[in-house]
Amino acid sequence: MGRAITGADHPVVLYVLGGNTQVIAYAEQRYRIFGETLDIAVGNCLDRFARALQISNDPAPGYNIEQLAKQGGRVLLDLPYAVKGMDCSFSGILTRAEELAAQMKAGNGKGPDGEPFTGADLCFSLQETVFAMLVEITERAMAHVGSSQVLIVGGVGCNERLQEMMGLMAADRGGSVYATDERFCIDNGIMIAHAGLLAYETGFRTPLEESTCTQRFRTDEVLVKWRK
Amino acid sequence: MAADAQFPPPKVLTYPASAPPSLITQGAEGRVYKTTHLLPDRPSALKYRPPKPYRHPILDARLTKARISSEAKVLERCWREGVPVPPVYAMDPAAGWMMMEWIEGIPVRVGINEWLGERPEDGEEPAEAAEEAPLIDLMKRIGTAVGALHRTGVVHGDLTTSNMMLRQRKEDQVNGGTGAESKAKAVAGDVVIIDFGLATQSMADEDRAVDLYVLERAFASTHPRAERLFATVLESYKHTFKKAPSVLIKLEDVRLRGRKRSMLG
Numbered sequence: 267m268g269r270a271i272t273g274a275d276h277p278v279v280l281y282v283l284g285g286n287t288q289v290i291a292y293a294e295q296r297y298r299i300f301g302e303t304l305d306i307a308v309g310n311c312l313d314r315f316a317r318a319l320q321i322s323n324d325p326a327p328g329y330n331i332e333q334l335a336k337q338g339g340r341v342l343l344d345l346p347y348a349v350k351g352m353d354c355s356f357s358g359i360l361t362r363a364e365e366l367a368a369q370m371k372a373g374n375g376k377g378p379d380g381e382p383f384t385g386a387d388l389c390f391s392l393q394e395t396v397f398a399m400l401v402e403i404t405e406r407a408m409a410h411v412g413s414s415q416v417l418i419v420g421g422v423g424c425n426e427r428l429q430e431m432m433g434l435m436a437a438d439r440g441g442s443v444y445a446t447d448e449r450f451c452i453d454n455g456i457m458i459a460h461a462g463l464l465a466y467e468t469g470f471r472t473p474l475e476e477s478t479c480t481q482r483f484r485t486d487e488v489l490v491k492w493r494k
Numbered sequence: 495m496a497a498d499a500q501f502p503p504p505k506v507l508t509y510p511a512s513a514p515p516s517l518i519t520q521g522a523e524g525r526v527y528k529t530t531h532l533l534p535d536r537p538s539a540l541k542y543r544p545p546k547p548y549r550h551p552i553l554d555a556r557l558t559k560a561r562i563s564s565e566a567k568v569l570e571r572c573w574r575e576g577v578p579v580p581p582v583y584a585m586d587p588a589a590g591w592m593m594m595e596w597i598e599g600i601p602v603r604v605g606i607n608e609w610l611g612e613r614p615e616d617g618e619e620p621a622e623a624a625e626e627a628p629l630i631d632l633m634k635r636i637g638t639a640v641g642a643l644h645r646t647g648v649v650h651g652d653l654t655t656s657n658m659m660l661r662q663r664k665e666d667q668v669n670g671g672t673g674a675e676s677k678a679k680a681v682a683g684d685v686v687i688i689d690f691g692l693a694t695q696s697m698a699d700e701d702r703a704v705d706l707y708v709l710e711r712a713f714a715s716t717h718p719r720a721e722r723l724f725a726t727v728l729e730s731y732k733h734t735f736k737k738a739p740s741v742l743i744k745l746e747d748v749r750l751r752g753r754k755r756s757m758l759g
């Protein structure tokens with residue numbers, strides 16, 4: 267689906283939905299998961315952090331963190347960086363960010379320069395850290411499969427800083443980044459319909475009465491017949 | 495050179511040396527150069543982690559420094575305790591590089607494939623035991639090397655047949671010999687483990703078992719025709735330290751979980 271909209275040819279896909287974080291690439295008729303989060307998803311981490319800072323949900327917590335982060339950046343606060351091979355974890359970062367938020371509210375939060383930091387600095391530091399992790403695991407997968415294209419899919423993929431960082435990494439490898447916009451980042455219905463259409467075209471049939479819903483379909487379970 | 499413009503080498507390699515450095519590999523993480531900057535008659539391998547433009551400079555400096563020094567620390571510890579690894583000659587973590595012994599030889603992956611490449615295609619009939627002896631001996635040496643590593647309390651994190659080198663022995667350097675002799679040379683040499691970029695310190699059965707599982711899967715996908723020989727690796731591993739047998743029991747759990755995970759998610 268992302269491929270149809272963006273025209274990317276053989277991309278590594280960073281899949282960043284609220285509930286899931288995976289790096290996927292296509293090899294031998296399946297999308298294979300090269301890396302994923304070992305605990306909570308990145309979207310979940312951002313949402314929970316927004317709650318700790320009482321950042322509004324309107325229109326989305328991630329969007330508001332992004333806007334606030336643009337005002338920060340005087341300092342980079344030290345947060346744990348947790349990449350293990352092609353996997354990563356976000357719960358330790360969330361815990362530390364929540365601690366820092368509590369210190370700030372209590373009026374005794376100090377940055378590495380000894381000056382008090384702001385909520386904007388925290389948003390900035392959180393974004394810089396978790397996005398660097400996402401870009402790093404994506405780059406590993408690209409080196410592994412020999413691809414220089416990245417496709418970002420999912421709500422967090424709308425973040426402009428993430429897109430910018432991914433773009434810098436891809437340019438370094440002589441490639442480019444493709445992102446889908448809000449209309450497609452979020453709508454799972456369209457994605458399922460699109461996948462179904464592609465399967466239909468290759469002769470895959472499921473009578474309506476046999477159709478069921480599998481919430482737990484893993485990305486790498488689906489046989490992909492429509493690609494070579 | 496165009497490649498140099500696109501990938502500027504670390505400053506240390508811009509000083510004169512008896513021979514210009516050559517770029518050996520360019521991975522996701524970093525680059526490896528072969529250089530004689532340390533001593534004219536002693537080539538060394540320089541591992542360099544260039545700055546990542548996408549990362550915040552403070553975060554980038556912090557990660558690069560921590561990764562180079564942790565890799566060097568693990569190598570030093572292994573070297574001191576007799577694990578076959580390249581010794582570290584020099585390092586500058588803040589500048590993102592370290593220098594170690596240049597291993598003259600080929601990756602184990604290449605050696606095994608060269609050996610297999612000359613076998614008949616059928617692969618059904620197990621070859622005569624005597625005929626396979628050099629390959630089986632290599633499996634034993636791999637098991638011993640990994641066992642020595644685990645005994646010191648280090649887990650590698652990315653064991654594959656590409657991250658093991660075969661250090662050429664002096665007597666194998668001469669070319670020629672009969673067909674069987676030259677074939678045996680492909681799998682001869684001491685096994686040296688490299689690339690400790692993901693290594694951690696651990697004595698836990700679980701971590702050691704996962705390390706073996708990663709190697710087992712890498713072996714199966716890289717050398718499907720030699721998969722059955724992996725049992726020999728484990729058999730020799732078993733005798734390398736006291737807790738090795740319990741690691742192998744744990745490995746069965748890890749395998750089961752791995753299989754379940756790929757079915758259910």
Ligand SMILES: Nc1ncnc2c1ncn2[C@@H]1O[C@H](COP(=O)(O)OP(=O)(O)OP(=O)(O)O)[C@@H](O)[C@H]1O
Pocket residue numbers: 518519521522523524525526539541580594595596597598601656657688689690691
């Ligand atoms: N000490 C050494 N002597 C000879 N060759 C070496 C040495 N160290 C590394 N190499 C060569 O460089 C290659 C890459 O080294 P290494 O795996 O340490 O780097 P890396 O950047 O972590 O690689 P990757 O990202 O592929 O894992 C090795 O496969 C090997 O061919």
